[in-house]
Amino acid sequence: GAVVSQHPSWVICKSGTSVKIECRSLDFQATTMFWYRQFPKQSLMLMATSNEGSKATYEQGVEKDKFLINHASLTLSTLTVTSAHPEDSSFYICSARGGRDGYTFGSGTRLTVV
């Protein structure tokens, strides 16, 4: 089946630094990538949608200058959390549209900002 590789699986960073999270579709071309944020015991909250080669569409309330999304190729999308603060600590998950299963999720990245 379709596989989306997400890295890193966890990261700890200092407040004020930037963190990049990568998602790669390994065996299919991901025409659309979705980025989610998930708080403990809560569901996935859509942050943004990106299509290869175009600017991402951000959901209301999500700061585009803080959460930079790049979808430069059909197999790679990145989310960069800029100037991270403790309140940005969360579980971030990507999902790729494409492949036989329709929507395939990465394994998630647990970000802790100290």
Next chain:
Amino acid sequence: QKEVEQDPGPLSVPEGAIVSLNCTYSNSAFQYFMWYRQYSRKGPELLMYTYSSGNKEDGRFTAQVDKSSKYISLFIRDSQPSDSATYLCAMNQGGANNLFFGTGTRLTVIP
């Protein structure tokens, strides 16, 4: 009103029990319905995928969609401790649209 409503549980059942998980939704345009299983600190994995109304069975899992009531269900027969996870319903109109998720139901199957 949320697009998708799901009882967050938690739900605890003994091993071998039949589990019933449910979601309701408000958007009559939704055509595609999925159930995902998510283990702690992992990404969701697709369990069942259903288009429009009807039933779909896959091993111990059965998904039901009742579009007239805007109600979907996932049944797990002969539940196992390895089924302990959070189950998320998701749905959309189709195309390249984003999925709308329920809050997830946390299930524990007790040996």
